[in-house]
Amino acid sequence: MAKPPLPGELLPQERQHEILQRLRSRGRVVAAELAVEFAASEDSIRRDLRELAAQGLCRRVYGGALPLSAAVAPLQQRRSEQVGRKLALARKAVSLVREGQVLLIDAGSTNAAIAAALPERMNLTVITNAPDIALALIEREGFEILLLGGRIDPRIGGAVGAQTLQELQRVRADLCFPGACAIDADSGLWGFDSEESLQKRAMIEASGETVVVATSDKLGTVATHRIAPIAEVQYLVVEHAVGRPVRAAFSARGVSVHRAEAAAD
Numbered sequence: 215m216a217k218p219p220l221p222g223e224l225l226p227q228e229r230q231h232e233i234l235q236r237l238r239s240r241g242r243v244v245a246a247e248l249a250v251e252f253a254a255s256e257d258s259i260r261r262d263l264r265e266l267a268a269q270g271l272c273r274r275v276y277g278g279a280l281p282l283s284a285a286v287a288p289l290q291q292r293r294s295e296q297v298g299r300k301l302a303l304a305r306k307a308v309s310l311v312r313e314g315q316v317l318l319i320d321a322g323s324t325n326a327a328i329a330a331a332l333p334e335r336m337n338l339t340v341i342t343n344a345p346d347i348a349l350a351l352i353e354r355e356g357f358e359i360l361l362l363g364g365r366i367d368p369r370i371g372g373a374v375g376a377q378t379l380q381e382l383q384r385v386r387a388d389l390c391f392p393g394a395c396a397i398d399a400d401s402g403l404w405g406f407d408s409e410e411s412l413q414k415r416a417m418i419e420a421s422g423e424t425v426v427v428a429t430s431d432k433l434g435t436v437a438t439h440r441i442a443p444i445a446e447v448q449y450l451v452v453e454h455a456v457g458r459p460v461r462a463a464f465s466a467r468g469v470s471v472h473r474a475e476a477a478a479d
Contacts (some may be wrong), residue, residue: 224252230262233259237272237281241434241460244278273436280398280436298478299429299453300324304331306474307427307451313337315388318417319347321372322393324427326350332357341385342373342415360385367410374409382416390421394428396435399463402444404437411439418442425449430456434463444469453477 224232227250236251238339245263263279266272272279279340304327313336319325321344329347332338335356342348343362351357364378370393392414396404403426405411412427418424424446430453444467452461454476461471 226262229254230291234271237279240259242278247276250402254407275401280401280434282435282437284344300327301331302474302477303427303429303451303453304328305347306472308332310425310449310472311336311338311389316341316386318342318385318387318390318421319344320391320393320414320417321347321370324429325391325393328391328427341372341387341433346371356380370410374413378413379416382413385420387421388423390417390424391427392417392424392441394426394432396427396432396437397426397450398434398436399444399467401436403441403447405439405441406437408439411441414441418446422461423448425451427451429453
């Protein structure tokens with residue numbers, strides 16, 4: 215039986231495959247460390263990372279690479295995915311809300327769960343670009359609702375575009391819940407769509423504090439467009455299963471990390 219090749223004997227495509235495996239298991243890779251592991255030059259490793267990034271399999275960062283977050287599915291599909299996990303995150307997220315606050319809630323399935331979990335009779339004002347969030351709150355007690363106008367994108371389930379941005383510039387919220395496509399402790403909050411990412415950025419700028427609520431698959435990943443540096447995120451709500459090293463990486467950046475209870479499913 216033929217012996218498997220030693221690290222220094224791997225062909226470039228074989229090495230790239232192994233790099234991808236490490237990227238998925240570790241959450242990030244460092245070029246200098248990979249050079250030692252594969253007995254290759256750092257120039258060769260950097261070339262591998264450039265080729266992987268060109269294929270859309272990772273994103274280059276200084277000294278290494280990060281995995282890309284999974285592509286965002288349409289809202290209708292996301293509503294039926296990870297329901298129990300999103301509910302657990304929502305329950306923890308609403309514990310950060312205080313009576314009388316103005317909340318800015320972005321469109322999205324996790325944020326819809328947050329809106330549904332908001333307690334009544336707390337004199338809350340909810341500003342949202344999502345019609346489903348407005349409809350979910352309209353018959354409940356203790357909510358004033360402001361629905362932002364603009365072009366409705368059925369993929370994200372909310373208003374986007376110039377009109378929405380203009381209206382965001384005329385409001386001020388205490389707490390913002392932007393939808394998160396990807397978040398990394400070093401590089402910050404990311405989105406896939408340029409127009410939507412600009413809007414999320416405007417939501418953060420219109421708010422006193424920002425809460426990012428993220429399922430585990432979005433942690434330690436990046437996307438195409440940077441929304442905000444991690445310094446502009448005050449709170450991060452994560453799933454119960456997220457380990458201490460990941461939580462500590464965000465805490466070290468000054469983010470207050472809140473861990474949800476274990477999900478029912």
